[in-house]
Amino acid sequence: xxxxxxxxxxxxxxxxxxxxxxxxxxxxxxxxxxxxxxxxxxxxxxxxxxxxxxxxxxxxxxx
Numbered sequence: 595x596x597x598x599x600x601x602x603x604x605x606x607x608x609x610x611x612x613x614x615x616x617x618x619x620x621x622x623x624x625x626x627x628x629x630x631x632x633x634x635x636x637x638x639x640x641x642x643x644x645x646x647x648x649x650x651x652x653x654x655x656x657x
Contacts, residue, residue, distance in 0.1 A: 607615060
């Protein structure tokens with residue numbers, strides 16, 4: 595089972611590094627409940643684009 599493999603890996607970590615591992619696991623778990631529920635809609639920008647955005651790039655930038 596995967597939890598047993600994780601436990602085995604934890605046993606091989608030096609004692610002085612366990613606090614870092616705990617923080618990683620703890621904040622990862624807290625973040626699971628805060629995942630985005632609204633899907634991202636590609637292509638829609640907030641704000642406004644200036645006319646320069648639509649001008650062609652100079653030839654040296656294209657190369």
